[in-house]
Amino acid sequence: MAGHSHWAGIKHKKGKADKQRSKIFSKLSKEITVAAKLGDKDPTMNPRLRSAIQSARSANMPKDNIERAIDKSSANTGTNFENLRYEGFGPNKVAVIVETLTDNKNRTASNIRTIFQKAGGSLGTKGSASHYFNQKGIIKIDKDEISEEEILEIAIDSGADECVTKEEFHEIQCSVDDLYNVKKNLEKKIDNFISTDIEWIPLNNVQISVKQKESLIEFFETLEDDDDVQNVFSNVEVKTN
Secondary structure, eight states: OTTOOBOTTOOOOOSOHHHHHHHHHHHHHHHHHHHHHHSOSSGGGOHHHHHHHHHHHHTTOOHHHHHHHHHHHHHOTTOOOEEEEEEEEOGGGOEEEEEEEESOHHHHHHHHHHHHHHTTOEEEOTTTTGGGEEEEEEEEEETTTSOHHHHHHHHHHHTOSEEEEOSSEEEEEEOGGGHHHHHHHHTTTOOOOSEEEEEEEESSOEEEOHHHHHHHHHHHHHHHHSTTEEEEEEOEEEOOO
């Protein structure tokens, strides 16, 4: 889901907050529109739409924006979006997976390839980078919503593989196939979620120095600035010393 990309510890907030928020809202709106177009417009009957709306609310998107994005799914009958994945290697040979939502795959492929090449990286074939990752269902819940002990118990009862409490949220991991069943069980006890996503979790991280960090940040930010890019995942980790 847009706004929830992961760079394994080097996420860097950039630019003016308004510009960044506008970009996130645009990508979330696109996901809501596509989810509503592909399924039921009632979020209780459409897990993808429900998750998209929850992510939009977590990003403080106004209710009017969410409703407009859903309405757009009916009016936008001539436009077909595709979820496409690109894989490759960025600066310092870090593995990168880029998830896109596009209505023009030729444009998107050209843009992504150019970004990789300008950064000194290379776009690969499908499977070239993804074998460095596990694909997992990831559910995030604000720590204020429920205690660590309670969420651990509920996660186990719901069939999750793992529950980890981080600085600001609880993170529940499960298999991709079980994601919405686990989520449905959690919804019996929890009302508000930060996000529900399918993410690429690195099997092993590639360590880079603090000095190498800047070129990677620029590369990732250029990717995320592309209107068709929804999520960026990498196996990079910055050395602390």
